[in-house]
Amino acid sequence: MDFTFNEEQTLIQDQVDQFVQKEYDWETRQSLSNSDLGFGESNWQKFAELGWLGISVSEDSGGFGGSAIESMLIMEAFGKGLVVEPFLETMIMAGSLIDDHGSDEQKSSILEPAISGEMHLALAYAEPQSRFNLSDVVTEAKSEGENYILNGYKSVVMNGPSANKIIISARTSSSQLDENGITLFIVDSDSKGLSKTNYKTVDGRRASDLTIENVSVSKDNIIGNLDSGFEILDSAIDKAILAISAEAVGAMEVLYKTTVEYTKTREQFGTPIGKFQVLQHRMVDMFMEYEQCKSLLYMATMKHEEGASDAKKAISGLKYQVGKAGKFIGQQAVQLHGGMGVTDELNVGHYFKRLTTVGTIFGNTDYHLKKYTSL
């Protein structure tokens, strides 16, 4: 049993923490989030130069061969600064999927430019009716000669606006809810018939809805085997849950600490409000919820790394806890900041908003509680 990080991991953790502290103050974050792009292109290039983008990608695919632990450390530090650069979308959701299951040609033409910061990616899995069920797929792909013709609709594709390539799940056989018969296609963003409706999301990031009308994709752009995309997608989402949970843990840490500091200075009735026992206990609960999340994060990440048989159950347990704790910590941080907590000006409300979307993305507490029971 060992909860310490090795030297390289400690190094990367310090490096990302330093970046967030020194180069990502709140004003910078807000101006990036409110820019047309929605994040900083120069930051993205910096992540590439520092080797962060490829850190968890295998050496065979042109990365640095790190594990999910490196991704966890990066995401946790990003969570502290509410970093909006789409590391999760490009490198974890889509990147790890190509790393694990892509062909050599796909790795060299997509993953390598992604690692060097030249290409953005997105994973389009949700549909208007699917909620969190990855196997509920109506978008279909029909074989036509050497190509497949895709038709359908994808909802709330994170990083959709910037993505040059989008991985789309489509049904190639079986019925709507079947796990079999789903295939993953890599689609060029500027393909004929693919149209994006782009928008800002409540957490200050960017997403798109995709209308897919007779989009022609060559067979070379299938990831893995025909009809067997579900398992690939499911394992990519597992990695994404670990990463987004790490981000949430970072955000929770900032929120509980900010709240504690605020209650030490805010005076009402002639005394700092942090002296009131009802608020003290509330903050103790926030702190404990954060610690519990961190424990499950470490446990689930290690189980996933080991390939433990109960790793998926651990991941669902983690996501349940992150949803529950994120809601509690977010809501109470706002409550204890009083009116200031609901202002756009203060960062607290923005951390709360990100924890709110994290609670939904890849499945809410109900979904993961049910999944936990079934595993």
Added chain:
Amino acid sequence: MDLKFSEADVTFREEVVNFLETEYPDDIKEKQDKRIPLEKDEIVRWQQILNKKGWFAINWPTDYTNQEELSVTQKYILQEELAKANTPTTIPFGVGMCAPVVYTFGTDEQKEKFLPSILNSEVWWCQGYSEPGSGSDLASLKTKAELKEDKYIVNGAKTWTTLAQHADWIFCLVRTETTDIKQEGISFLLIDMKTPGIEVKPIITIDGSHEVNMVYFDNVEVPAENLVGEQGQGWNIAKFLLAHERSGIAGIAALKRELSRLKDLSSDIPLGEGTLLEDVQFRNKIEETEIELTATEFTELRTLAAMSQGGSPGAESSILKIKGTELQQTISELFVEMLAYYAHPFYLENEIGTNETVGPDYAAPVMPHYLNYRKVSIYGGSNEIQRNVISKAILGL
């Protein structure tokens, strides 16, 4: 004990329903049903329609309205039907807050000057209570009013002032004297928002909306005749108003409407082979909320019944504030849960109701509403303060 309505009450309910069918303007109804925020003139128009029928200032003594007095049950029925039809919430600062202070503590001149224009919604009021340093501890307020000859000179700042950008007048708690007991030097002052020296600055909230403001006072001259009650009596007036501030029934009826809307909408959301409403986890949350809501409704009815027999609302209004706001927050949260990913696309007020939005047509206002409603457990005395009130006043702790 009897839960049945009398025949006269049933007839009254029919009258309300008929009134709504004929008098509730289609254009306002359409916006309300789509949850598009109303413009000021639309709210005014609706309040004037209600007033014409005698159903606007229903809690005022009839001396000031020349309208027929409604019984407690009729008021309940009226507000329930208004909420059921999703009519606009009336703005409480004039009719529900300033007016009761004026007709209870004001001079005849003040009554004559201020009440008619509140009644016909010509003059809009806002509330100058909270200050940057005085939230839950309202009595620590610092905005100063010094009497010089026949004028008060006001200096200071008020915050969280709802709709100040639209208001013609503001009623303020100001400090006219600095004494050892901070409650004693407070006075209640009415100030024309057009007076030189007043500046209104918007505060944007996390839902992206402009609802609240900072209001700054820089040597603002207020005629001494605008003092309500005695100088130094402001804290008693504030306490009177807190107990008087009861939009409860309308709140509960609106929540019943929203909960049934939640059921309707979630019964159309597919989940696997069934619907979201059929999902045990989601359904149980709706049912728990419904039971809590019913309990709160009847707690309110018991309070009203006691009041109609001469009791006065005291700490009981704290129970209703806590339970009502918790329910508002829970239901707004369930809407977010229902939408899943489609709660995330974010639109500003002026984009809601346009064709630009993605997802179900009711989706765009859901997340802003959830975020906006974090305020309800903070404002009007935070729920922590309300629990202190109950523990002190009812439990004697």
